[in-house]
Amino acid sequence: xxxxxxxxxxxxxxxxxxxxxxxxxxxxxxxxxxxxxxxxxxxxxxxxxxxxxxxxxxxxxxxxxxxxxxxxxxxxxxxxxxxxxxxxxxxxxxxxxxxxxxxxxxxxxxxxxxxxxxxxxxxxxxxxxxxxxxxxxxxxxxxxxxxxxxxxxxxxxxxxxxxxxxxxxxxxxxxxxxxxxxxxxxxxxxxxxxxxxxxxxxxxxxxxxxxxxxxxxxxxxxxxxxxxxxxxxxxxxxxxxxxxxxxxxxxxxxxxxxxxxxxxxxxxxxxxxxxxxxxxxxxxxxxxxxxx
Numbered sequence: 001x002x003x004x005x006x007x008x009x010x011x012x013x014x015x016x017x018x019x020x021x022x023x024x025x026x027x028x029x030x031x032x033x034x035x036x037x038x039x040x041x042x043x044x045x046x047x048x049x050x051x052x053x054x055x056x057x058x059x060x061x062x063x064x065x066x067x068x069x070x071x072x073x074x075x076x077x078x079x080x081x082x083x084x085x086x087x088x089x090x091x092x093x094x095x096x097x098x099x100x101x102x103x104x105x106x107x108x109x110x111x112x113x114x115x116x117x118x119x120x121x122x123x124x125x126x127x128x129x130x131x132x133x134x135x136x137x138x139x140x141x142x143x144x145x146x147x148x149x150x151x152x153x154x155x156x157x158x159x160x161x162x163x164x165x166x167x168x169x170x171x172x173x174x175x176x177x178x179x180x181x182x183x184x185x186x187x188x189x190x191x192x193x194x195x196x197x198x199x200x201x202x203x204x205x206x207x208x209x210x211x212x213x214x215x216x217x218x219x220x221x222x223x224x225x226x227x228x229x230x231x232x233x234x235x236x237x238x239x240x241x242x243x244x245x246x247x248x249x250x251x252x253x254x255x256x257x258x259x260x261x262x263x264x265x266x267x268x269x270x271x272x273x274x275x276x277x278x279x280x281x282x283x284x285x286x287x288x289x290x291x292x
Contacts, residue, residue, distance in 0.1 A: 003022055003047075003048050003051060005020040005021065005022055005044070005047070006020065006021040006022070007019070007020050007021075008021070009066065009068075010085055010088050010089060011088070012069050012081050012084045012085050012088065013062070013069040013070070013071075013081050013084065014069060014070055015067070015068030015069035015070065016067065016068050016069060017059050017060065017062065017067045017069050017081065017085050018040065018059065018060040018065055018066035018067045019040070019057055019058065019059045019060075019085070019089075020040050020047075020057070020058050020059075021055065021056065021057050021058075022047040022048065022050065022051040022055075022056045023047070023050060023051035023052070023053070023054050023055045023056050024051075024054070024055055025055060026055070027053070027054045027055040028053075028054045028055060028095075028282070029054070029055045029057060029091045029093070029094035029095070030050060030054050030055065030056050030057065030094060030095045030097060030278065030282075031057045031058075031059070031082075031085075031086065031091055031094045031095070031096050031097065031116075032046070032047070032056065032057065032058040032059070032097050032098075032099075032102075032267075033059060033061065033082065033096070033097065033098035033099070033102030033103070033105055033106055034058070034059075034060075034061060034099060034100070034102050035098075035099045035100020035101045035102050035103065035124065036100055036101050036200050036203055036204075037161075037164075037165045037168065037187055037190075037191060037200060038099075038100075038187055038190070038265075039060050039061075039064060039065040039186065039187060039190035040058035040059055040060045040065060041058075041183060041186050041187070041190075042058075042099065042183075042265070042267050042268060043056070043058040043267055044058075045267065045268060045271030045272075046267050046271045046274055046275050046278075048271070049271055049272050049275035049276075050275050050278075050279070053279065054279075057089070057091065057094075059082070059085065060190070061078065061101070061102065061105075061199070061203075062078060062081055062199060063195060063196055063198070063199025063200075063202075064190055064191065064196050064199050064200060065190040065196070069081055070199070071199070071202070072202065072206065073199070073202030073203050073204075073205055073206035074206040074209050074210055074213070075101075075104045075105040075107070075108040075127075075203075075206065075210050075213070076108045076112065076210070076213050078105040078108065078203075079105050079106075079108035079109040079112050079113070080112070082096075082105065082109055083109065083112070083113050083115070086115060086116070087115075091116075092115045092116075093115070093116065093117045094116050094117065095116065095117055095118050095119075095120065095278065095282050096109055096110075096116045096118070096119045096120070097119075097120040097122065097278060098119075098120070098121055098122065098124075099122040099123060099124065099265075099266065099267060100122070100123065100124045100264075101124070101203045103121035103122055103123070103124040103126070104124060104126055104127060104203075104210060106119050106120070106121050107119070107121055107126045107129070107214070108210075108213065108214075110223060110225055110227060110251075111214070111217040111220075111223060114225065116225065117225075117226075117282075118225060118226040118227070118228070118281075118282060119225060119226070119227050119228070120227070120228040120229075120230065120278060120281070121227065121228070121229050121230070122230045122231075122266050122267070122274075123230065123231050123232055123235050123264050123266055125237075125242070126214060126245070126246075127207045127208075127210035127211035127214055128210065128211030128212065128213070128214035128215045128218070129214055129218070129245045129246065129249050130241065130244065130245035130248065131237075131238075131241045131242065131245060132211065132245070134241075135237075143168075143204075144204055144207065147200075147201045147203075147204035147205070148201070148204045148205045148207065150205070153197075153201050154194065154197045154198055154201065157197065158194065158197060161187075161188040161191050161192065161197070162184060162185065162188040165184065165187055165188060165191075166184060169184060169265070172235070172263050172264035172265060173263045173264070173265055173268075173269055174232075174234050174261060174262060174263045174269060175269065178265070178268050178269045179265060179268055183268065214249070217249070217250075218248070218249040218250060220250070221250070222250040222251070222252050223250055223251055223252065224252050224253060225253070226253040226254075226255070226281075227246060227251050227253065227254050227255070228254075228255045228256075228257065228277075228278075228281050229242055229243065229246060229254065229255070229256045229257075230256070230257050230258070230259060230266060230274070230277065231256075231257075231258055231259070231266075232258070232259050232262035232263045232264055232265075232266045232269065232270075233258050233259060233260050233261060233262055234261070234262065234263045235262070235263050235264045239256050239258060240256075242256070243256050255281060257277055257281075259273055259274060259277065260273070261273075
């Protein structure tokens with residue numbers, strides 16, 4: 001399914017955020033935030049399915065790809081910058097969808113702002129929200145600590161982005177071919193500069209502060225904005241534990257869902273299924289499990 005995407009650079013913060021759009025500019029808006037080590041391109045498949053029914057907007061996170069706006073890496077700051085984007089583009093009432101680090105930022109947005117209709121978080125643990133502590137103790141997430149080390153990951157991966165990223169694409173997908181050679185090359189290019197590499201690793205360096213922020217949010221008023229939490233069938237983890245964490249943090253309208261046949265990179269492994277899930281949930285036709 002071929003499609004031309006509309007590209008813009010929106011002044012936000014101290015620079016601009018690069019966005020790509022598909023679908024009716026006046027349609028129901030869906031705003032997509034990618035994770036590491038990806039860019040807006042991660043959402044192309046989902047956007048192609050969404051375009052006949054919605055306004056699909058994907059953004060390069062600050063400092064990554066074509067976005068020149070800088071961030072300190074904290075998800076609260078990323079959320080603030082995304083809020084500026086939402087305001088500038090008139091996306092009030094949007095469905096905000098975030099994967100991986102973008103999902104962490106989407107959670108911060110959920111706690112800080114009330115101008116989106118709903119938030120979906122895909123296949124990530126949120127700092128400070130159970131089962132965060134259990135996840136970070138798991139040796140399979142060794143890269144959390146490595147990426148947080150000052151300077152070292154840049155030194156060791158500079159010029160080797162493609163090889164390094166391939167490791168994660170291969171071990172975290174069911175069908176490795178779902179992350180195509182063209183996509184892999186585009187992701188390496190999106191983190192090709194020293195500044196972009198650092199922007200990506202800063203997302204990890206900010207985890208301790210993110211956890212403090214989220215713990216404080218959890219002690220505040222409950223949040224009524226609907227939240228959808230999604231995991232890939234083969235990405236591991238007990239989705240019930242994540243649901244309990246969100247519920248304990250004050251999320252009052254929670255739906256959970258598992259995407260069959262998918263690993264961690266849900267948007268590229270199962271774009272049609274993910275779009276159907278998001279659309280049906282936004283329409284009130286929940287295909288997940290509603291929790292009290």
